[in-house]
Amino acid sequence: MTDAAQFRGVSQVFGDFTAVDNIDLTIPDGKLTTLLGPSGCGKTTSLRMLAGYLAPSRGTISIAGVDSTRTPPEKRDLGMVFQSYALFPHMSVAENVGFGLKMRRVPAAERARRVAESLELVGLAHLSTSKPKRLSGGQQQRVALARAIAIRPKLLLLDEPLSNLDARLRIQMRAEIRRIQAETGLAVVLVTHDQDEALEMSDEMVLMKDGRIQQQGAPQEVFPAPANRFVAEFLGYENFLTDTGGGLATIRPEHLSLTVGEQAPSASAGAVVSGVVMDLAYRGVDLLVTVAATDASGARIELLADLRAESAPDLTQGTHVWVHVPTTHLVPLTGD
Known part of the structure; x- marks a missing residue:
């Protein structure tokens, strides 16, 4: 099976600051991988390079076995959910979910079918005609997820998607995202600074510090055996x-x-x-x-x-x- 994505010798340098420092990373297909670490560790920069919003200073990034280092974002066939959800306020829920499909010129009948399927998956079929301002934060986040899933991406990227929710909703949405990932079989990359979120949701977690990977593995492997003091402290030792x-x-x-x-x-x-x-x-x-x-x-x-x-x-x-x-x-x- 082809891996969902691979970083090989990837660095990102801004002037005299190295945000990502020569990392090798494999994102397995059909799994949820978290990039975890404190602010400034390089996790969001890595996600932005994977999405195509930043070109690496050095190294290569492949998606589904194809070198995509210089491929523009719109041609990478990726879904992305941002911290802010970025919904269009003048569009209905269904129109928001179908927007990416419309841009890809998916025929109307197929578009309607995929929108309905995606809204059903996130439990919002009954709100298809509502506008985003009438939705709660958790519902808006589900709309953003449905929109990203509807295009059937090769890879779903989630950039701190739960940070704007209250504690109760965060816990609820962890389970929802995990359920959606399991039902769709999508490869998912989640950026977070929350170790509990990573431990609960990950198949694979990647801990980063100062642009370098400190430890990688399944939560059940990493948590009981931190590699160094940074990892131990970050995981609550x-x-x-x-x-x-x-x-x-x-x-x-x-x-x-x-x-x-x-x-x-x-x-x-x-x-x-x-x-x-x-x-x-x-x-x-x-x-x-x-x-x-x-x-x-x-x-x-x-x-x-x-x-x-x-x-x-x-x-x-x-x-x-x-x-x-x-x-x-x-x-x-x-x-x-």
């Missing part, structure tokens, strides 16, 4: 410890446990670190405990433990605690 040999490792807050007492508990299957409670944050089900401690290298560190509130020991600021660090959940890190 809070605790970093250095061993006596200078090696760095990380562990998630929910994998730490605390005990209170004068004598250190057994360190079976892990290490025990002495510390003092600095802060407590009650979250209902959970209790977040910040502990000041010293790791095996002698460095002063802060550890965050996420405990079940109902079974947590009785703690106050200043309480001396023992932190159990299980070896099975300690992840060694390499690189920056």
Whole structure:
């Protein structure tokens, strides 16, 4: 099977700033791939190069096995949903969805069939005659999706499509986009800065920093084994410890446990670190405990433990605690 798209040695340089730095990337067909990272990491620039709005400074981009590096956007046969949705206010929902088909001179009967099919897919067939201003943010986003899908693109590009929605709608639309992708079998590239969004929606996630790919793989592969400190921090790992040999490792807050007492508990299957409670944050089900401690290298560190509130020991600021660090959940890190 031909991959949906490939980047080979692609860079994008603006003056003395390198936005994307010599990346190799394969976008698999029929899968949802996320480009994930903080602002300025190169994810949106990469998407814009794939869409044809920017030509790479170096390297090649192929789409469905064809070199498309210099192909203009309108000839790449891609669907795109922007952050702003970019709907035409004077057109009805159906006219918006059919616009791309009309520009491609699809016959009226076929156009009507595809518009109806696309609106049915996103659950908006009953609003086909409405104008965008009468729709909620979530409905407008679905119209934009339907418009992009109606042209039957080789690849669907989504640029932070959920960022303008409230928290409840964002969660709902994650599931909707995932459902639509699964039903259509489209290859989708989603740009996001939200790690929860990427973890929930991705078949493949690509983490970027300073224009370079830091790690790539299925969420189930990347999340439990971050490649370096940047990836670990971005995915929500809070605790970093250095061993006596200078090696760095990380562990998630929910994998730490605390005990209170004068004598250190057994360190079976892990290490025990002495510390003092600095802060407590009650979250209902959970209790977040910040502990000041010293790791095996002698460095002063802060550890965050996420405990079940109902079974947590009785703690106050200043309480001396023992932190159990299980070896099975300690992840060694390499690189920056």
